[in-house]
Each structure stands twice: as C-alpha cells, then as structure tokens.
Amino acid sequence: MPVATTPVADITSLAEHRLLHETVISQLRDLIEQGDLAPETKLNERVLAEKLGTSRTPLREAIKFLASEGLVELLPNRGAVVAALKPEKMKEVFVVLGALEALAGDLACRNATEADIAEIRALHYHMLAHHARGELAPYFRYNQQIHIKIMECAGNATLAQVYSGLNAHVKRARYMANLSRERWDKAVKEHEEMLDALVKRDGTRLQMLLRDHLANKLVLVMEALALPRAGPAR
Amino acid sequence: MPVATTPVADITSLAEHRLLHETVISQLRDLIEQGDLAPETKLNERVLAEKLGTSRTPLREAIKFLASEGLVELLPNRGAVVAALKPEKMKEVFVVLGALEALAGDLACRNATEADIAEIRALHYHMLAHHARGELAPYFRYNQQIHIKIMECAGNATLAQVYSGLNAHVKRARYMANLSRERWDKAVKEHEEMLDALVKRDGTRLQMLLRDHLANKLVLVMEALALPRAGPAR
DNA sequence: AAACACTTTTTTGTATGCAAATTGGATTTT
C-alpha cells in the first residue's frame, strides 16, 4: 500500500517547530503509559510508523530513547517490546521511588516557599473533593500533581527527571488499580499527614510518611496486577 | 569518498554477535566517560560515524539512547553535544546518588551473604594497597568496584540501573580529580567505617556513612571542576 | 570597516533501499 508521500501539513507544524522524533517519543510514551500499547506488545516498526505518520527511522530513534528509560525492551534482531509489568520489577521500582520521594520530601521541607505550600494545600483539597465524590480518575490526577509539586519544590532537576522516568513504569499499573474504599481512605489520610509534616517543615517525618505511602501504593498495585488478567507475564 | 561496501568481516563477528548500535552505544559511552569526548563537544555525525566504522543511522540511535541517560544533549536541528559538567548539575547528581547509595547500603546490610561481605572486604584491602602505594587509578577502580558490589548486594536491579546511569555523569569528573593526601586518607577512613557497618549489618549507620561519603566526594569533584580549565561551562 | 543580504557548503533530519535474520507455513520424514 503506497501511502501518500505528502511531506508536511501535520499537527506539529501548528503547535511549534518540534522535531519529528521528539513528537514520536512523546506519542509513543503516551501510548505506553495510557495502556494503548499493553505490556509485552511487540512494536512492529512498519505498522507503528504508519500509525504515527512517520517513517521507521525516527520511530527507531524514539524506541532507542525509551529503551534507555526502560519503557521498552530491545530484543536483538527481533525488535522491541513494551516492557513487561512484572510484580518483581514493580517492587524494585517502588523501593527506588520511595527513596526518591523521601529525598524530595526532605528537600522540599527546606526549600518550599509559602506559596508552594499553599499550592500543594490547594491541590490537596481538590483531591479531597474528588475523593469525597468517589471520582477516581480526577483523584489520581491531583494525587499525581501533589507528588510532582513536591518534586519541584525539592529544586533538584536531576532528581525530578529520574523520578519521572521511573514513575512512567508505575503509571501504567495505576490505571488498573481498583481502590477499595478502605484503602482509599487510608491513602487520603496519609496525604493529610504529609501535608501536615510539610507545613511544619518536618523533613524527617515527611520522608518517613512518603516512604510508607509508596510502600502502601505498591501493595495496591500488586493486588491490581494479580487480579485483572490471568498472569502478568512470566 | 566512496568507502568500500564490504558488508562484514569486522570486529563484531569475532567477539560475539552483538548488534552494531549496541556496540556503538558502549563505544560512545566510553569515549565520553574517559573524556576523549570532552563535555560540550559537538557530535558531528559524519565524522563520528566514520571514526566508529559505521553509518550515521546506528550512531544516531546510540545518541538518542545516551540522550535519555543524559550523557548527551540534543539540540533541535543542531545535532547533539556531550552533556556539560556544570557544578550545579554535579551537586544535583551527587544528592541523588547519595540517596541511592544509602538505600543500597541499607538493603545490602539485609541481603548480603557472608561471601558477598568477604568479597567486599577483599576489594577493600586491594584498595588499601593501592592507597598505600599512592596509585590513584587502581585505587579508583577498586573504590568503584566496592560501590558497585554494594549495589549488587542490594538485590535491586532497577536501583542498580538508575545508579549506573547517574554515575556515568560523575565518572567523567572523577578523572580530573587530584586528591590531596589529606582528603584521600579521609576517604579511605570512611571506607573503613563503611566496611565495619556492613559487617555489623548496621543498615542505618551504613546509610549515613554512604550519604556523607558521597557528599565529601562532591566536594572533591567541585574543587577539581573549579581548577583545571578556566570555567566549566556556563 | 561594520552590517546586511545573498549564495555556497555543510550538517542535520527523514525517507527509502537492500541484505541478513527471523517467522510462519508447507512439505517431507519418522
């Protein structure tokens, strides 16, 4: 099927003059994070390139980029697959994320401005509102934003970047999590405590709270991973 | 210049059947870590590809991979450069490395076998020997090996991978570090304490020691960065 | 001479072509 070779007139030209392979990176990342490309899906270069409206070259470059992040795995002479969501891997990731968030919390307690804390408080109340209404998706969104904001307050771009890369793995699992009301309430309570520690700028306590919070999140993800499909990869 | 199109008969076929872009990744990484490609060097694709005996395609894929690690930076429509060694960035990296090593130390205290500890002790004495002789390069090598071994003992591959990626940045700076005897002795003493904590499986103490050790290393690197060339990048 | 415009050259970014490897299937063999 000879696809039209019209070179331009795509979305990128509107927004800004970004490079094609950069847009391909973010498109691919989104597809993976949103679960449109399920774990262990084989990435057929020809098909994907066509789907993203590009050629194989920028696609392959994007795949290499994401492979370095660990979102896809390279199989020599056999292309690439979306990284599996193995429970063992999730455990590892959460342990590291716990340490990174703890560090961020500690730094944030020192560096956050009052305005930063006010913003986190605002996000917190938004989150509470959605929790009260039982709206899971927006709850997750504000939840994420709070954690990201804490990261920003830490004022360490490298930390934020590493965190973001690892978090991408986990995000995929979060969409399948079906919170029980009990666990949900507990998570919210933990957030209350976290906000309190931040306001009091008690870095040591916030560290501990964040580590525990992440550990609890791991439990949730593990449960979600165990339930939905038969076995989540070998 | 029409280079011969002989397809095979190169080094790769001897050693093992690795993929070309993979060998290019490690070659490039080595060139950068060893300082053969200095920070902020522009990566001319044509020249580099020829130097590495390949075409631009695998080279570009390797560059994208390393860009994700942060070892090179992509400039839209202007190629890529070796990531700068800015003091600010170094500070950030060391803070994160400190947290990661601390975590590894804590985990290692729980998971290391007696054989593991014996191996670390052995590496430690090798290191002491080279310290005694004032041999910097082998000292660094054993030093690195100890830290890597602790990472391995932690039993968290994700942690090890993230650590390794960040460590690559720092390694570049380490080669320019000119240890004063005083500082060197101090670093060795810290290692003595670390080994002691590990033997006693005192995770909390090892965590603290590692964090401090990294903080001290940062000071060294900062000094090295300040001295050799006029200004280390903008 | 400095600033500007214009042209040439180089370099990057993307698409395509081709060879080697893998995959899937048909045929043969046990």
Next chain:
DNA sequence: AAAATCCAATTTGCATACAAAAAAGTGTTT
C-alpha cells in the same frame, strides 16, 4: 500425527539518498 526440514514472506538492522535547515563564506551597501 508429531517432528524435522526446507522455503517463502516478513521484519529487522544498516546504509544510503534526498530535503530542509544551519553554518560559513562572499560580496554589497551604508
């Protein structure tokens, strides 16, 4: 029928070709 073997069809990996952009000259104007 199951296993093995061979062949065709994909698919990947690498090299090259081509187009757009940036860099480097070149000359012109002020």
